[in-house]
Amino acid sequence: MIQMIYRLFIELTNRKSTSRLLAKFSQSKMSRLFIPSFSRIYHINQLEMEKPINEYQSLHAFFTRKLKSDARTIFQDPLSVISPVDATIEDMGTIALDHSISVKGKKYSVSEMLGGNDKVQKYLNGTYIIFYLSPSNYHRIHSPISGKVLSQRAIGTKSYPVNKYGIKYGKRPLSKNYRIITEMYYNGVSMTMVKVGAMFINSIEILHKNAEVEKGEEMAYFSFGSTVVLLFEGDTFTPALKSLPCPIQVGECIGYLKETRMD
Known part of the structure; x- marks a missing residue:
């Protein structure tokens, strides 16, 4: 009911x-x-x-305010992955054999989230991470890695709430909402960042224009509360997070790409 x-x-x-x-x-x-x-x-x-x-x-x-230039410190290990946003990491897990992820007890199809089956197979047994931005957070989005931008596209029309009630009771907002999908590549590894619009205002403004981005570089911003989903292919990502939910800021290390060690 x-x-x-x-x-x-x-x-x-x-x-x-x-x-x-x-x-x-x-x-x-x-x-x-x-x-x-x-x-x-x-x-x-x-x-x-x-x-x-x-x-x-x-x-x-x-x-959509900017911060002072020294307000965030970018973790610089070459193979590290940093948080692209100020947020709470609400969920993290493994992409299942049926290409689904489970968020707050609800299953989401990665194919539906990405808008097709053509790039889904590489994410089998990969890692997903869900970042929820509340109205209190800084709402600019930064690159989690240094690398190439392979593709970028917008899909979806309406946007439903992506807070804890939206995730629990909504109609699969992570794969139905207006969203911009950016596929990136570094050191032989592909990673996809899904920027999910929130209720009422779908605006996700893209700022970067180059084919390559530096870790920590500003890429976009949200108008009002939103969510970011990171998808890593196969066994290419090792998380550095100890427990969830986890408040985090732009620039903090969330894990490492393959061929690196955990310190």
């Missing part, structure tokens, strides 16, 4: 008109009046922000 009511509410409220109105308001000068209360409610660390709070001209500008 809870699941049915939750889905009905989302279907009734998640419309293009609602999304446009919310997006328009968040980018208006009027919305700046809500910045102080937003910062207070979500405990935003103003000391690490690039600009003083009174210089942001809209709620959207504040939400």
Whole structure:
């Protein structure tokens, strides 16, 4: 019953008109009046922000804020993988024989998540990691590795909540929501980053334009709360995380690609 009511509410409220109105308001000068209360409610660390709070001209500008250049330290081991976002790592596991992952007791098809079967086989027995960004988090997305960008595409239309209730009761939001999929390559290893849009505002703005990226380089940003999924092929990734859920920041090491040792 809870699941049915939750889905009905989302279907009734998640419309293009609602999304446009919310997006328009968040980018208006009027919305700046809500910045102080937003910062207070979500405990935003103003000391690490690039600009003083009174210089942001809209709620959207504040939400997509940059940080000071020294606010995050990028772990530099060549074969390390860093967190691409400030978030909570909610789940991690092995991609099953049927190419599915299990998140909060719900199964997701990797094929459906990636929008097709053509690149799924390589991820069999690989590792998946789920990063959930709350409204309190810094919402810019950085490259988890140095390497080549093999492909990038957007799929999906509507977006449903990706918080713990959305994951539990929603209609497979990680594989249904609007999302941008970036496949990357380094040292013989392929990795895919799935950037999943959240309810109402689907905006995922891509910033990088080059075919190669450096670890820690800014790649995109989310408008409002969202989720990132990392997929690693086969046995190419060794995690460095000890327990979940795990709060994490951009630049912190989450594991290593193959041919490296754990220190």
